Amino acid sequence: MDYETISAILVGAGLGLLILRMGPWPGRAPHDAAPMALDLEAQRLRQASEVSPLPMWHTGPDGKLIWANRVYRQIADVSDTDLAFATRRPSKDGKTRVTLPRTVGDIGVDFEISTMPVTGGTAHIATEISAILKAEAARRTFVQTLSKTFADLPIALAVFDKDRRLALFNPALxxxxxxxxxxxxxxxDTMSFFDQLRENRIMPEPKSYAEWRQRLADLIKAARDDRYTETWSLPNDRTYRISGRPHPDGAIAFLIEDISSEISLSRRYRAELDCMSAVLDASDKALAVFSGQGELLLTNAGYRRHWQASGRLSRTGASLADEIAGWRKLAGDSEAWQMIRNSVARTSAAGEARIDAGGKQSLDISVSWTPLPHGATLVSFSGDAQAVAAPRKARLAHIAGA
Known part of the structure; x- marks a missing residue:
């Protein structure tokens, strides 16, 4: 094998060795290139090729093996795969991938062979790519797993790369x-994508196209900053929630979720609450519901009217202690207040009592308390607390005057 061939192989392998020049160097006479120096240089090149961890070989014009280094010979001794034969028809880019049926020491089973024409034939260098192929296989498996997961999601997914072009979407989209x-x-791209959504009436129709384009630019910027969430009410009585999330390398993912059922359920729930409130307001009794923690959950119109003379307005969230203070102000002290407190705290069962607040006039108030599900308690009053309050105030004024 000549010096030029060895030089080409080593340079292709990425080894930083001196390149042997065939012929006189500029500015030097031919007789300066002593045969001994040439032999020494050739010996060094051969040694470098022998200790190289990469398989290297040289084939002639007919494709037959002319020379090979130690690693190539090591592979050939234990493998049925002929690397030289595998490179007789290289690909257009001069690279061929070969998989060996077994390994030798720390030599991987997968190689990529680079082929380069040299004087007198072709030089070949094999690079071990087992780790690269494993990483590619792991990446494909990961992408397939994600694709299967995204395919089953009811939420539409659209991922745009750093160039703002659609890179990934799922069937829900x-x-x-x-x-x-x-x-x-x-x-x-993102502009075309959202333009098409507008054409399909999936987005609210803008008042002007210029405002729409600016709004779209603001939308993309907000998604890039992870602060975009919006609800779209569509003409077909459907409601979508769209959110934008930034991803590594400048990518952006948009999620579109159909929340029509959720909105419809919320509206029905609100309608039921309004209906229940109307039913409670139609009752001739004063009703109040307390939670297990003693928090006022709801009242009806009769309750608010019944106790308004206490000088305070009952409101949702008020405490049982505050309400009892108002009751005591109009109706005076009664064992019923502690009994109601015990019932709310679940230390006693349902009960009822009569509060004699009218003195000789025998004006009284009937009160009952009933445990409800989830730890709540219903307190019901009958009788006119304002009518009770008048003689009580007069009696207190008489006592104070005496």
Missing amino acids: LDLTGLAPTFLSARP
Whole structure:
């Protein structure tokens, strides 16, 4: 093997050795290149190729093996795969991938062979790529797992890369937006994507196109900063919630969720509460519901009217102690107040009592308390607390005057 061939192989392998020049050096006479120096240089090049961890070999014009280094010979001794034969028809880029059926020491089973033409034939260098192939396989498996996961999600997903072109989407995006698969497969940019949503009436119609484009730019910027969440009420009585999340390398993911059922349930719940409130207000009794912690949950119109003479307005969230103070102000002290307190605290069961607040006039108030589910307690009053309050105030004034 000549010096030029060895030099080409070593340079292709990335080894930083001197390149042997065939012929006189500029400015020097031919007789300066002593044969001994040439032999020494050739010996050094051979030694470098022998200690190289990469398989290297040289084939002639007919494709037959002319020379090979130690690693190549080591592989050939234990493997049925002929690396020289595998490179007889290299790919257009001069690289061929070969998988060996077994390993030798720390030599991997997968190689990528680079082929370069040299004087008198072709030089070949094999690079071990087992770790690269394993990483590629792991990446493909991970992407497939994500794709299967995204495919089952009811939430539409659209991921745009750092160039703001659609890089990934799931089937739910087709279902929720009605966008054509061909349009999405063409990898539209964010502006085109949201423009098409507007055309499909998936986004609220803007008053002006200029405002719409500015709003869209603001939307993308907010998603990049992880602060974009919006609810879209659509003409077909559907409601979508869209949010934007930043991803590594400048990518942005948009999530579109159909929350129509959630909104409808919330509206029905509100309507039921309004209906229940109307039913309670129609009762001729004064009703109040307390939580297990003694917090006033709701009252009806009769309760607010019944106790308004106490000088305080009962409101949701008030404490049982505050309400009892108001009752005591109009109706005076009564064992019923402690009994109600015990019932709310779940230390006693349901009960009822009569509060004699009218003195000789025998004006009284009937009160009952009933445990409700989830630790709540219903307190019900009958009788006119304001009518009771008048003689009580007069009696207190008489006592004070005496």
